Amino acid sequence: MAQHLAADLRAAGRPVLELDGDRLRAGLCRGLGFTEGDRAENLRRAAEVARLGVDSGLCVVAAFITPLAANRATVAEIVGPDALSFVFVDAPLDVCRQRDVKQLYAAAARGEVQTFTGVSARFEPADDAALHLHSAHESVSDSATRLCTFARRKIA
Numbered sequence: 424m425a426q427h428l429a430a431d432l433r434a435a436g437r438p439v440l441e442l443d444g445d446r447l448r449a450g451l452c453r454g455l456g457f458t459e460g461d462r463a464e465n466l467r468r469a470a471e472v473a474r475l476g477v478d479s480g481l482c483v484v485a486a487f488i489t490p491l492a493a494n495r496a497t498v499a500e501i502v503g504p505d506a507l508s509f510v511f512v513d514a515p516l517d518v519c520r521q522r523d524v525k526q527l528y529a530a531a532a533r534g535e536v537q538t539f540t541g542v543s544a545r546f547e548p549a550d551d552a553a554l555h556l557h558s559a560h561e562s563v564s565d566s567a568t569r570l571c572t573f574a575r576r577k578i579a
Contacts, residue, residue, distance in 0.1 A: 424512065424556075425486035427567040428574055432482050437578070440476035442469055442485040457538045459491070459545075466494050470501035477506045482578060490546045508577055510570060511552035516541055518559045553577075 429441045444465070448455065452468055455461040469487055476483040489495045489509070499507055519541065520528045531539040538544040549555075554573045556566040 424563065424567045424570055425484050428570050429484045431571040432484070432574065432578075435575070437482045438480065440473075440479075440481040440483045442473060442476075442483060442487070444469070444487045447472075457536075457540075457544070459538075462490065463494055463497065466498055467501065470498040473498075474502050474506075477502065482574075488540050488546075489549070490540045490544065492547050492549075495549060508553040508573075509549055509551070510554045510556065510573075511549040512556045512558055512566070513548070514558040522563075 425441065425443065429439045432439045447469055448465065451472070452465045455465050466487060466489055469485060473483045473485050489498060495509060499509075514522075516528075520532075523529055527536060527539070528542070530536045531542045540546050554570065556569060558566055561569075
């Protein structure tokens, strides 16, 4: 969905910085694990990069799992509440397992991935998200459309 949003914004002539959790973990956040402390540091670094993008006049689309309310509070403090909208992609565990394109849920089920969010590590639902996408009740395409509509209104 984040890629769809970034493409939509670019098509509308907006400069976009796309931040993806997997890509940041392969570079800037390499070496961080998945403990609560490492996850918090990963998100702090991502928020700092997002803030640099916002300060440079870019629309920043950041796709990260922010499992705890404390993580979200840190991100909001760094990025700033006026420049930030949390989107809660509400995906029940069974839906995540069905859409497991990276086979991470399968690996977690085999015990190969420790501290996996929502399985063996805590996840606190984002009750205060600016947009709540119910992925079990709508298609990925419909969720992406709702996300783009929301973002266009937010930045208009």
